[in-house]
Amino acid sequence: MEMQQIKFYQTGTFTVGNRLLEADQRSVQANMERTNSLNSGHRACQGCGEALGARYAIDAAMRAANNQVIACNATGCLEVFSTPYPETSWQIPWIHSLFGNAAAVATGVMAAMKVKGRKDVRVIAQGGDGGTTDIGFGCLSGMFERNDDVLYLCYDNEAYMNTGVQRSSATPPAARTATTMALGAEPGNAFGQGKNVPLIAMAHGIPYVATASVAYLRDLEAKVSRAMTVRGARYIHILVPCPLGWGAAPHDTIKLARLAVETGIFPLFEAEHGEVTSSNKIRHRVPVEEYLRPQKRFAHLFGKTPAVDTLARIQDMADRNIRKFRLMDERRHG
Amino acid sequence: MLKQCEGSHAIAESVALCRPEVICAYPITPQTHIVEGLGEMVKAGDLENCEFINVESEFAALSVAIGASAAGARTYTATASQGLLFMAEAVYNAAGLGLPIVMTIGNRAIGAPINIWNDHTDSMSMRDAGWIQLYAETNQEAADLHIQAFRLAEELSMPVMVCVDGFILTHAYERLDIPTQEQVDAYLPPFEPRQVLDPREPVSIGAMVGPEAFMEVRYLAHHKQMRALELIPQLSAEFGQVFGRESGGLMRTYRAEDAKTIVVALGSVNGTIKDVVDELRDDGYAIGAAAILSFRPFPSDALHELLSHAKRLVVIEKSLAVGIGGIVSHNLRMALSGISLHAYTVVAGLGGRPITKASLRSLFERALRDELEPLTFLDLNQAAIDRELAREQAQRRSGPSAENILRDLGVR
Numbered sequence: 001m002e003m004q005q006i007k008f009y010q011t012g013t014f015t016v017g018n019r020l021l022e023a024d025q026r027s028v029q030a031n032m033e034r035t036n037s038l039n040s041g042h043r044a045c046q047g048c049g050e051a052l053g054a055r056y057a058i059d060a061a062m063r064a065a066n067n068q069v070i071a072c073n074a075t076g077c078l079e080v081f082s083t084p085y086p087e088t089s090w091q092i093p094w095i096h097s098l099f100g101n102a103a104a105v106a107t108g109v110m111a112a113m114k115v116k117g118r119k120d121v122r123v124i125a126q127g128g129d130g131g132t133t134d135i136g137f138g139c140l141s142g143m144f145e146r147n148d149d150v151l152y153l154c155y156d157n158e159a160y161m162n163t164g165v166q167r168s169s170a171t172p173p174a175a176r177t178a179t180t181m182a183l184g185a186e187p188g189n190a191f192g193q194g195k196n197v198p199l200i201a202m203a204h205g206i207p208y209v210a211t212a213s214v215a216y217l218r219d220l221e222a223k224v225s226r227a228m229t230v231r232g233a234r235y236i237h238i239l240v241p242c243p244l245g246w247g248a249a250p251h252d253t254i255k256l257a258r259l260a261v262e263t264g265i266f267p268l269f270e271a272e273h274g275e276v277t278s279s280n281k282i283r284h285r286v287p288v289e290e291y292l293r294p295q296k297r298f299a300h301l302f303g304k305t306p307a308v309d310t311l312a313r314i315q316d317m318a319d320r321n322i323r324k325f326r327l328m329d330e331r332r333h334g
Numbered sequence: 335m336l337k338q339c340e341g342s343h344a345i346a347e348s349v350a351l352c353r354p355e356v357i358c359a360y361p362i363t364p365q366t367h368i369v370e371g372l373g374e375m376v377k378a379g380d381l382e383n384c385e386f387i388n389v390e391s392e393f394a395a396l397s398v399a400i401g402a403s404a405a406g407a408r409t410y411t412a413t414a415s416q417g418l419l420f421m422a423e424a425v426y427n428a429a430g431l432g433l434p435i436v437m438t439i440g441n442r443a444i445g446a447p448i449n450i451w452n453d454h455t456d457s458m459s460m461r462d463a464g465w466i467q468l469y470a471e472t473n474q475e476a477a478d479l480h481i482q483a484f485r486l487a488e489e490l491s492m493p494v495m496v497c498v499d500g501f502i503l504t505h506a507y508e509r510l511d512i513p514t515q516e517q518v519d520a521y522l523p524p525f526e527p528r529q530v531l532d533p534r535e536p537v538s539i540g541a542m543v544g545p546e547a548f549m550e551v552r553y554l555a556h557h558k559q560m561r562a563l564e565l566i567p568q569l570s571a572e573f574g575q576v577f578g579r580e581s582g583g584l585m586r587t588y589r590a591e592d593a594k595t596i597v598v599a600l601g602s603v604n605g606t607i608k609d610v611v612d613e614l615r616d617d618g619y620a621i622g623a624a625a626i627l628s629f630r631p632f633p634s635d636a637l638h639e640l641l642s643h644a645k646r647l648v649v650i651e652k653s654l655a656v657g658i659g660g661i662v663s664h665n666l667r668m669a670l671s672g673i674s675l676h677a678y679t680v681v682a683g684l685g686g687r688p689i690t691k692a693s694l695r696s697l698f699e700r701a702l703r704d705e706l707e708p709l710t711f712l713d714l715n716q717a718a719i720d721r722e723l724a725r726e727q728a729q730r731r732s733g734p735s736a737e738n739i740l741r742d743l744g745v746r
């Protein structure tokens with residue numbers, strides 16, 4: 001299905017008016033028949049981006065797979081808040097094994113479905129940024145390299161939230177976490193070279209890689225649906241703000257997810273077989289400060305003497321993303 | 335069918351006859367020939383309906399096995415030594431989830447110092463992970479135990495490790511009886527999982543469990559192993575009926591009925607022990623032996639019964655619990671409650687050190703005279719140790735001791 005470009009001016013909560021669309025263009029969540037794969041009653045914090053992202057992603061996958069989906073979850077917030085014994089929010093077959101093995105467990109499920117001739121059953125692995133970019137990285141890369149028929153969803157909230165907000169390899173520079181305190185000469189997380197797992201996924205040459213954000217839920221659904229049309233290893237990296245870890249208001253989750261995109265800090269793109277095929281253009285470019293300022297994890301940058309140099313470095317990174325992923329509409333901006 | 339073949343090859347053929355549906359493989363000596371053999375059968379199309387997956391680590395191997403087993407596939411993998419430690423977290427997880435995976439351990443020492451040869455340190459490190467642990471005495475038994483292992487695992491919904499002495503068994507060529515497909519099919523029914531990931535009947539597996547139920551979940555695992563104490567002899571007896579030979583069980587005794595001295599050990603060393611028992615019997619000593627085939631569950635009652643009339647117990651251990659002595663002996667203490675005898679722990683064969691008949695004979699003779707220390711290290715080169723201790727005494731930076739000892743002994 002070709003997604004129709006919507007161009008109404010969105011205000012307030014930025015929710016997309018489904019009513020204005022043709023029925024087949026409406027979002028999965030707009031449908032009363034949606035599966036509610038991750039049902040209400042779970043224990044996520046108010047405004048949890050991960051809960052929102054997972055609900056949209058899995059429901060979209062369910063629609064695409066005619067409800068034949070099995071999910072394998074890494075340890076982390078999503079696992080803990082969704083299955084407090086003896087309750088579960090999952091309406092789909094779901095397994096949690098360990099923190100670092102979701103991709104491999106999914107390979108096993110996939111193999112079992114293959115021998116049993118259940119090619120209609122689709123397998124999803126999912127985890128947080130820690131479970132994906134750090135401890136689960138070996139299993140993830142192995143799954144990619146074998147091109148196993150698994151869709152991996154990474155819910156990136158940029159730290160180990162479930163254990164109390166410690167730094168992961170997805171934590172951005174300068175961010176304060178419990179292990180990168182806002183202390184000393186260089187407060188917050190160090191500036192490294194970063195570990196861009198979407199790009200690393202692309203380097204495996206797998207058929208489909210995308211980034212998505214909970215501010216663009218229709219885009220997230222479309223990317224999941226697109227991924228489900230493909231066989232082989234697929235990877236979607238979703239930015240999911242965490243009010244608790246980021247020190248942000250629960251009602252700002254969508255706003256922050258949008259600002260991360262509009263600053264260029266978190267580029268949205270799709271790639272096939274190692275090549276970027278499209279990127280979502282920024283419609284209103286904003287300076288990084290607007291994104292950083294509402295988050296307490298960056299509060300030390302805006303003290304009595306603002307950290308001008310640090311802010312410039314972060315702005316630089318955003319600008320580089322904009323050039324690299326062609327995030328500005330070139331016709332309008334040269 | 336009788337066949338001259340390598341132990342690993344016989345294990346691979348037995349596993350293949352069990353119609354595994356998913357096999358995960360990662361290389362480590364001395365387990366490699368088993369998975370290579372299976373891989374070849376899958377690739378050649380001789381083993382149908384089976385996914386053979388080459389993974390990037392042992393942690394992934396067992397994790398893939400966990401996923402496959404939870405999705406209802408009969409699943410097999412094999413490892414040894416460092417590989418077993420590398421998958422340790424998944425070893426506990428597979429058991430905690432109650433997944434009937436069968437895994438061969440080609441028993442090998444654990445480094446440092448790195449060493450590829452046989453002892454039992456690897457599987458002993460996982461003895462309390464919740465897996466059933468069977469130790470094969472011979473290659474025929476190793477092959478046979480795998481067939482019993484799938485049956486046992488699936489009946490209890492619990493994973494089983496079949497421990498096979500690295501090189502001594504895995505790489506030995508001998509005449510072995512490979513059963514027919516009809517025999518195995520008659521013995522091992524298709525896998526009917528207790529829990530399965532299926533979109534037609536969604537379940538959540540692996541939820542977080544707090545103090546209100548964790549004890550009960552763990553207790554159930556113990557309960558199942560206690561059930562296995564009954565099931566293992568039954569399955570072994572049934573195996574005897576279908577295949578016409580004795581294999582498996584909880585424990586096997588040798589000339590133990592009237593024995594006042596009993597030697598207990600696990601695995602292939604029992605062959606040598608029996609030869610020495612024969613020699614000493616010829617010389618008039620009332621000595622016998624017992625091979626523990628099932629270390630988990632531990633056959634405490636059977637051992638208690640066996641040892642209740644003995645005067646002496648000699649435990650031959652292929653692993654060392656550093657700082658205390660022997661693991662098997664330690665486990666045996668529970669079974670000795672109310673029995674008074676001289677118990678000797680003998681640590682032997684670490685890192686592949688040969689356990690010879692001559693050494694065992696002189697060891698047992700000393701035991702028969704009650705001249706043995708409670709903890710003995712068989713064939714230990716005390717002089718080399720003393721020289722290294724002296725070097726350490728002489729200078730602070732004495733260097734890496736493993737390398738020092740090799741140089742001292744002139745091993746190059």
Ligand SMILES: Cc1ncc(C[n+]2csc(CCOP(=O)(O)OP(=O)(O)O)c2C)c(N)n1
Nearest residue numbers: 076077099128129130131159160161162163
């Ligand atoms: C092997 C192992 N190490 C550490 C942990 C502790 N642990 C559980 S969840 C978690 C953090 C998860 O972080 P992430 O993957 O980013 O998910 P989030 O909770 O942020 O959604 C950690 C460190 C564990 N369960 N297992």
Ligand code: SF4
Nearest residue numbers: 044045048077242244
């Ligand atoms: S800590 Fe963050 S990721 Fe975890 S449930 Fe709360 S908001 Fe969601």
Ligand SMILES: [Mg+2]
Nearest residue numbers: 128129159161
């Ligand atoms: Mg996280």
